[in-house]
Amino acid sequence: NGDNSDGLMVDWSNFSTPFENPFYPNRETLTSATVCEGVENIGNYCFGVTGSMTTVSVPDTLKTIGVNSFRESGITSITIPENVTSIGNSAFRTCKSLTGDVIIPDSVEIIDHYAFRDCTALNGTVDIGDGTKFVGNNAFAVNDTTGMKYTSLLLGASIEFIGFAAFQGASLVNNEITLPSTLKVVGDFAFNHLEKAGNTTLEIPASVEIEIKR
Secondary structure (H helix, E strand, O other), rough: OOOOOOOOEEOOOOOOOOOOOOOHHOOOOOOEEEEEOOOOOOOOOOOOOOOOEEEOOOOOOEEEEEOOOOOOOOOOOOOOOOOEEOOOOOOOOOOOOOOEEEEEOOOEEEOOOOOOOOOOOOOOOEOOOOOEEEEEEOOOOOOOOOOOOOOEOOOOOOOOOEEEOOOOOOOOOOOOOOOOOOOOOEOOOOOOOOOOOOOOOOOOOOOOOEEOOO
16 A cells, blocks of 8 residues: 555655556546545655546544645545645646645645646635745746636745746736735746736835746
């Protein structure tokens, strides 16, 4: 099962080798998964490319969500527990059936690069909690003509880093965007194509030190 007695799940190294990814042989038939209480991490690549898996339940004990852990899976919703501190690179990338809201609890400090990139069916609110400090490159972005469909974007009060193209393509966001006073770095194209946002101006906090390049 890939979980150890200390509550830590094994990290795998890729999607496509059966010996490296436990669910790869069943990727077209697996429809749901329950991660047992006591498990503290979702291993890297664990549920990657399980396109038939539409539902997953994760425990309140969860602390980290690994790299590519749900990438290209068929999940339709995700509830992130309040003990999670980090969401790994590309963790939910290209989950094109993921709809509704993404609520990032205050416990999450890091949303890594590409975490929710190309989740083009998201159609509710992206709410980033007040404990988050790092929002990586392309974290909630898309780079094609379909655009992202979420309509509200709420930025937590402690964010220090917003990466390159972090929210690019969120063209349906219609609320006013407020940048937190803690912000230090804003990447190029971070808010590209947010034409419907409720701002007439966007105030850059005095705390911002640099604007990074790609």
